[in-house]
Amino acid sequence: MAYQHRVAGFVYAMTNRSDYVEDLSQQIFIKMVRAVDRLQAPAQFESWLFRLARNTCIDQLRRQKLRRIFLPFGEEHENIPEPAGAVDTEELDALRHALAQLRPQDRALLALVQEGRSHAEIAETLDTTVAAVKARLHRAREHLREHYQPDHEN
Amino acid sequence: MKTEDQAWRDLQAHAAAQLRAGFADRALRVARGPQDATWRQLNAHAARQLRPGFADRVLRAARAVAEVPSLSSQFALSAATAVFCLAAVIFLQDRSAQLADERNLADWERIVLSARDAQDAPDNDSI
Helix, strand or coil, rough: CCCCCCCCCHHHHHHCCCHHHHHHHHHHHHHHHHHHHHHHHHHHHHHHHHHHHHHHHHHHHHHHHHHHCCCCCCCCHHHHCCCHHHHHCHHHHHHHHHHHHCCHHHHHHHHHHCCCCCCHHHHHCCCHHHHHHHHHHHHHHHHHHHHHHCCCCC | CCCCHHHHHHHHHHHHHHHCCCCHHHHHHHHHCCCCCHHHHHHHHHHCCCCCCCCHHHHHHHHHHHCCCCHHHHHHHHHHHHHHHHHHHHHHHHHHHHHHHHHHHHHHHHHHHHHHHHHHHHHHHHH
């Protein structure tokens, strides 16, 4: 369970929701425990784990989107983003705000880079090519920088 | 009367007064984008959301999930039950049809025997 903090950070960067972190991390590790014996190459464990984490988060975000369509009023509280100031610093609030403006795929990409994954590993995790990773990463960083405003009023 | 230069300087001073303290620092931070330290804060915040005993809870939940039959095994059990029921129905249907045939044949034999008896009876009378 040495990975729990890293997976928690990844989940938070992907979903932008503190209340999802524990549940989704738990789901990810349960899937890991159940499927780890089917892992072909133990050296690729980290890539595999973060692919599992990414897919779990994207499934959750899809479910959340569907719930919003079918229960527009019933689960209204789910649409309310985490208030600014609920976390530690102005920079962190700004980063959360900027991440919230990006697509989940781009958030995953940036979170994987912050995890220290190489472009090749990210390409493997996301089932794409290194060139595509580089291009998407460049765009994602641009978008993040556009929305990153540490002194924004809200 | 103010010179044009003086007017420009006043305008610049007025504009500069609108900038809040720490403007240069903020501009630099925006230009550089989020730093590694900010990402680390994000990870630390996320890590704090995990309640103590997280690993134990995961292992307990994983064991509980492992004890629940998998979807494929449930499907296999359902399929086996369906096949067994179908075989039982076919067997019973076949058996009941066979019994009905035997009963019908016995009835026919009885009818044939009765008919023969009836046919033989007038001959005896005529003799």
